[in-house]
Amino acid sequence: MSNAITSRETDYSQWYNDLIIRGGLADYSAVRGCMVIKPYGYALWENMRDVLDRMFKDTGHQNAYFPLFVPKSLFEAEEKNAEGFAKECAVVTHYRLKNDPSKPGKLMVDPEAKLEEELVVRPTSEAIIWNTYKDWIQSYRDLPILVNQWANVVRWEMRTRLFLRTAEFLWQEGHTAHATAEEAVVETKQMLDVYAQFAEEYMAVPVIKGVKTPAERFAGAVDTYCIEALMQDGKALQAGTSHFLGQNFAKAFEVKYLTRENKQEYVWATSWGVSTRLIGGLVMAHSDDQGLVLPPRIAPLQVVIVPIYKGPEGKTEMAPHADKLIAELKAAGIRVKYDDSDNQRAGWKFAEYELKGVPVRITLGARDLANGVVEVARRDTKEKSTLPLEGLTQHIQNLLVEIQANMFNRAKAFRDGHITKVDSWEEFERTLDTKTGFVSAHWDGTAETETAIKEKTKATIRCIPLDNEQEEGVCVLTGKPSTQRVLFARAY
């Protein structure tokens, strides 16, 4: 191809952008920091959303929808949350435009249509939702509330990247209310498990479950749990978070309930979310210099069939074979496309579907068909094999399962090979600069040391793993005593 994508080696960041744009997932827009999610990218998001939605419903949650806008007085009610998001929020101040008298054909904000109270475009919905829950909750009988919302949110980030960090993004945010702290913590951890299961079983991305340090917590949370993934350039990506919010929002919005013992108590809360950012992580975890590599379980297309023929007659002769095969694959629930368009040659198509990361390509050739065989190419390993048409559907089904497993195992081997235990500062810095990945090291537990390490190396504490072993040691930076290792990494 004349217009090859940038290799990872040459420029990882440009490689990523090339894949997103030329793979047809998304594109820049006319709005600073906002992207257009193109049909192929949106189909991927729909598949991810549908699986997650099913998992949420299976764990007892229902969807609802709350307003896009948060009045300033509600936005500022939970102080830490407000402080965390005030710096980067879009604010609606007016509700009308009018003709600009000085510029014919142009509009201007109508100064007479100024809102009495400014509206913040939601960066997250705890405030508007807890203000609503106040009306929904009177007694223990109204609890728990297990609600999720699929929505768009806006955070005015200064440096944006397609999918990974955009001013507007799509996400889901669960917001639950409970009678006890214990029940809320169980919910928080349950949803973390749901996220980890989704990442590993559907996205084929291995994740480490952990808890954030106070400095890295969600603004307004008592505890933030997270799943952390590793990208091919050795940087970490926070792929999902689940927050135990304690009674912070209940207190800010005066949400109390009558207990079985007839007492008024504040309600306990959780919130949890994943976003279109996951798509960025998916791309960075699996793709190669030829393009996207998508895991079969969520790929918009699982199989593409490319016929090779000469002239209209050849095409006509091929059609019944193709029709039969497509019908069989579809009957088996496989998402398949037949590309017999005459606009492009087969070689161009091969490259295009490789770029788009379609897990399996079947090539139909006249001579092969005469022999009752087809060529099957898998995207993950680039292996090709010639297989009989007889029983092909079953073979493809197995192959999709195998590809899914292989992608996960490959990503896990890479991730496991990039967790390095270090015990000295020299080793810490060297590891970050050479091998990259997660660095497992002792830390003295203070915010000062965490900040000092971040300033020196740009590495942050990604999490304290949930299954961490207790181990005596000394902080790599200060030499002070420590009881466990934590995971550091540079991160997206």
Next chain:
Amino acid sequence: MSNAITSRETDYSQWYNDLIIRGGLADYSAVRGCMVIKPYGYALWENMRDVLDRMFKDTGHQNAYFPLFVPKSLFEAEEKNAEGFAKECAVVTHYRLKNDPSKPGKLMVDPEAKLEEELVVRPTSEAIIWNTYKDWIQSYRDLPILVNQWANVVRWEMRTRLFLRTAEFLWQEGHTAHATAEEAVVETKQMLDVYAQFAEEYMAVPVIKGVKTPAERFAGAVDTYCIEALMQDGKALQAGTSHFLGQNFAKAFEVKYLTRENKQEYVWATSWGVSTRLIGGLVMAHSDDQGLVLPPRIAPLQVVIVPIYKGPEGKTEMAPHADKLIAELKAAGIRVKYDDSDNQRAGWKFAEYELKGVPVRITLGARDLANGVVEVARRDTKEKSTLPLEGLTQHIQNLLVEIQANMFNRAKAFRDGHITKVDSWEEFERTLDTKTGFVSAHWDGTAETETAIKEKTKATIRCIPLDNEQEEGVCVLTGKPSTQRVLFARAY
């Protein structure tokens, strides 16, 4: 019930609000004109969305997602569209809040974070989408583009009503691009047919397909097609629109394509949308003084089972019968809930599920079960019958089909009985004030007469029906010659 809902007779508008709020569909929010869609209402919307989404995909459309914000310079590019929406749009002017130095704990807009260009929160997305299509379209090979978006939009309406007219609402907006006017018109009409089919077959709401007069057209459209429904109070509701946009947006955004003949030509456009407003129409078309009446095909719950028993022992004895029945109904794809909660008595539950419009209620009683029968009550006619457990699932399946058909036929009989042909002005006014509904009358075709009639009677021309017969006549107001009748009504 002590807290009965307002009857239609007493106050139709209050009856509607009672149903929406107490039926658990939606509630007011802290944001002026915006509502909270509660889980039961959102589940209804999900069912509607899923059916529509399937219909869109079956007609070759793909989903995508475009930015929430429209920069002012794009917003104003298509002059008529801008003019139509400028008066009622939310405008983002700043991207940061800061601590208010004069009020501790309060925030204020940071004057240093003023945007260079204001951003309009999309009231509709033609502008941002056609600015994007400019990059997607070079030649005839790139056409047609058949894209749909599920999104939230904001129109700063001064008088709002739950679902029917809210400042923020959820909708889908299809935006297609074509090489020829003919193809775009075919698309416009196809999507109108999809909407009509959805309204009639799923919502059980009969609709009239028609075209709007120039005065009632979408801002920026060449032709606006619509489906019009009739509510029980005799007012019309525009339930969906499909617009042929001509080359207006292509010209505003300079979207040209290279034809097969190597010429540069402007692209032809359509857009089409339905919104959460449909839920308001659904409620008003079918419900009664006891509550919602929901059509089985989209009802969140199709069947509720209420057991009647004495004490914990009675409940335990009932459980296996219930489990078996639930398993059978679920296996048949029926959405069923078993309510054996001890918080409320059976009578309360009967009223509650009646209020919520669940199509079928099955009552399990110990004596009935001993006789191998249950009581089945249908919501639409309030008929009750005692039926054998043997073969009950098949009976329920048939009953759901029957209820769906009955609801449509009843609404259609009402609608057909409220279309009145009138031939004089005296008759026109009297019909609107007494019988209400659609008034079929001759109109001289001028905007002046249309406005005069609207000012005198508040009735607007809902549409010129697509299947209209040509008929000589004279305008009811001016006596000028006319060739066809049009449909007038007061409307939501």
